[in-house]
Amino acid sequence: MTFKAMARLCAWIALVMVCLPALAGGEVHKGDPAGWVDRIDLPKADPLFDSQVRNGVSSLLSDYQTRNRPDGSETFDRYAYRIVDRSGLERGAAISFEFDPATSEVTMNWLRIIRDGVVIDRLPDASFDVFRREKDAEKGLFDGWLTAYLNIDDVRVGDIIDYGKTTVRTPIVGANLFFRSVSVAWDEPIALIREKVTWPTAAPLKIRQLRTDIRPDIKTDGALTTYLWQSADPTPVLSEDNLPADFPAYPAVEISSTDKWQDIVDALLPYYRLDQRLPDDFAAKLDDIAARFARPEDRMIEAMRLVQDNIRYVSLSMGRGSYVPRSPDVVVRSGFGDCKDKALLLATSLRRLGIRADSALTDLDDGLALGDVLPTVRAFDHVIVKAVIGSQTYWIDATNYLQGGRAENLVAPDYGFALPIVANDAKMERMERKELFQPTTFVSEAFDFPRREGEPLALTVTTTYRGGDADVMRYKLVSQSVSKLANDYLQYYNRQYPGMASVAPLVTHDSRDENVVLVIESYQLPADALDEDDLAKNFPLKADVGIGNLPEPDMVGRVGPVWLGGPAFRRHQCIVRNLKAQFVGPEKPDDVITPYVAFKARWSSTPTEFQVDWFLKTIGDKVPARDIGAYLKSRRKMSGNSSWDYNFAYAEAPAN
Numbered sequence: 001m002t003f004k005a006m007a008r009l010c011a012w013i014a015l016v017m018v019c020l021p022a023l024a025g026g027e028v029h030k031g032d033p034a035g036w037v038d039r040i041d042l043p044k045a046d047p048l049f050d051s052q053v054r055n056g057v058s059s060l061l062s063d064y065q066t067r068n069r070p071d072g073s074e075t076f077d078r079y080a081y082r083i084v085d086r087s088g089l090e091r092g093a094a095i096s097f098e099f100d101p102a103t104s105e106v107t108m109n110w111l112r113i114i115r116d117g118v119v120i121d122r123l124p125d126a127s128f129d130v131f132r133r134e135k136d137a138e139k140g141l142f143d144g145w146l147t148a149y150l151n152i153d154d155v156r157v158g159d160i161i162d163y164g165k166t167t168v169r170t171p172i173v174g175a176n177l178f179f180r181s182v183s184v185a186w187d188e189p190i191a192l193i194r195e196k197v198t199w200p201t202a203a204p205l206k207i208r209q210l211r212t213d214i215r216p217d218i219k220t221d222g223a224l225t226t227y228l229w230q231s232a233d234p235t236p237v238l239s240e241d242n243l244p245a246d247f248p249a250y251p252a253v254e255i256s257s258t259d260k261w262q263d264i265v266d267a268l269l270p271y272y273r274l275d276q277r278l279p280d281d282f283a284a285k286l287d288d289i290a291a292r293f294a295r296p297e298d299r300m301i302e303a304m305r306l307v308q309d310n311i312r313y314v315s316l317s318m319g320r321g322s323y324v325p326r327s328p329d330v331v332v333r334s335g336f337g338d339c340k341d342k343a344l345l346l347a348t349s350l351r352r353l354g355i356r357a358d359s360a361l362t363d364l365d366d367g368l369a370l371g372d373v374l375p376t377v378r379a380f381d382h383v384i385v386k387a388v389i390g391s392q393t394y395w396i397d398a399t400n401y402l403q404g405g406r407a408e409n410l411v412a413p414d415y416g417f418a419l420p421i422v423a424n425d426a427k428m429e430r431m432e433r434k435e436l437f438q439p440t441t442f443v444s445e446a447f448d449f450p451r452r453e454g455e456p457l458a459l460t461v462t463t464t465y466r467g468g469d470a471d472v473m474r475y476k477l478v479s480q481s482v483s484k485l486a487n488d489y490l491q492y493y494n495r496q497y498p499g500m501a502s503v504a505p506l507v508t509h510d511s512r513d514e515n516v517v518l519v520i521e522s523y524q525l526p527a528d529a530l531d532e533d534d535l536a537k538n539f540p541l542k543a544d545v546g547i548g549n550l551p552e553p554d555m556v557g558r559v560g561p562v563w564l565g566g567p568a569f570r571r572h573q574c575i576v577r578n579l580k581a582q583f584v585g586p587e588k589p590d591d592v593i594t595p596y597v598a599f600k601a602r603w604s605s606t607p608t609e610f611q612v613d614w615f616l617k618t619i620g621d622k623v624p625a626r627d628i629g630a631y632l633k634s635r636r637k638m639s640g641n642s643s644w645d646y647n648f649a650y651a652e653a654p655a656n
Helices: 003-019 047-052 086-092 261-271 280-292 296-310 328-334 339-352 367-371 467-479 482-496 527-534 625-640
Strands: 057-069 072-083 094-099 104-115 118-121 129-132 146-151 160-169 179-183 190-200 206-210 217-221 224-232 252-256 356-362 382-389 392-396 417-420 441-448 457-466 507-511 516-525 539-542 569-577 597-606 609-618 643-646
Touching: 057 086, 057 160, 057 179, 072 086, 094 104, 094 160, 179 190, 190 252, 261 417, 280 296, 280 339, 296 339, 296 382, 296 392, 328 339, 339 356, 339 382, 367 417, 382 417, 457 467, 457 482, 467 482, 467 507, 467 516, 482 516, 539 569, 597 625
Parallel strands: 057 190, 441 569
Antiparallel strands: 057 072, 072 160, 094 146, 104 118, 104 160, 129 146, 179 252, 190 224, 206 252, 217 224, 356 382, 356 417, 382 392, 441 457, 457 516, 507 516, 539 643, 569 609, 597 609
């Protein structure tokens, strides 16, 4: 763990200590390390990197040693660092770590302060506070993990803090499976990173290197083989934002006991049986769907909505619940479930309707990396459904709510890869990302300038959401009050046109099957506000097509590509009517067309009306590091061409 991560954790712990009581369970034990543990001398920090030490703490050693056990693994990890100045006391005078009490037993082996060469044992008097942390409780997610926190007495500048602990893990599923990913360089200096794994010789470990050429020293002693990686004084890595999930942020090594995804699936398959009983009333609803809809595609959509809309999301991912779904019968009767529960329920329902369906493992944020990672249960944090009708594959997230569309226009989750839980030939599958051929958000602003002096300007805004944007807007309309939404929109227009007032309630129309949501806003700008500060003479027309959502990374020293996100296609239209002159736009369109994003503006006019349309569409999902300069230049060009100002008070002289 870097001190940046430790700082965030300790800051959170400080908050938790105020609001949550200590737990009686989840004790941190004290005891000597096992005989198999290597005890190495502390290395010295390279003074070459002194200027890059942050937060007053210089990391000396990160030592992680693991050995196989029949029912899991045993791990010893040690961390040592020096307090180099006063600021380091705030960061380094406390230690903390998280663990799952359902699968882990933690023993603190030593806690020492080394001061001027003298070792001071702090473990006998150490008393850990253990807290239940549920930072995602407001999202309905509970994992049962605990945080152990210890404030170390009498820490001084110049002290070395050296502690080690042993964790015995007994996994709930896949006890014979092992995986570890270790960064061999951090974003701050460290004297030595050491990783050692002792594993049965008969089952050689699988190794994957990421942005590093460090290889293990492998030694075999009869039935056991040790793998040792060491990274001494690695050059600190520049931290980079907006990296795609399939580009490792740090040089790393992945270690796995298997290179077959089927081994991962086999560990979970017994818990995802699709022949489980459904409650009679729920089964009757499915039978009614079968009676009313002949096409399997329609049956699929109706079953999807039945599960998405009627089973609320609550994740009790504690102990068994972190890997094992509850039965469909229990989920339906309780009325709630997490992604595992709802996916299994939906897959079971689809099977009853004659549709081939299976649960599938994926990852919400890092799914794009699943195509390359070594097999591990820990690669996933989400479960969805794969349904197959004829030659067409559908990916469905049962945790969605009020999703729109029929089979022909259903928006698949954009998670990159997924692993179906099937008995044979399990393999990672790429989830198809469809190109957008029409804007998913189309904002049309109609400005009606006053025909006579003293009349207000009228503004009507019609926004059309399609596809994934319609799903997002539909959820927003039910999850927050319409009045708050209307007020947010009003504030937006008041920042552009001070004095703008709403003259009608927000109007919405939802065509769920077509997956189109329409929102209409109505405003007026009083005549005096239009004259204030010569607003009519410097009237802005601005495109809100998401240019601000495009990342704007630093260029210096960057090696990783820039992630642009999922497909985006936006259109913004401004129509200005009742003008007293004919206005024009640029003679030559200043379009921006790159391999990654396209932007253009088009205008038309009559003697009394002016119209401009802006379009933005992402083409690729990432920008290579070598092209970032050109990308940033095009981004600035787009931003500069997304706002046009006009003197709409100008009037042409009448014809003679």
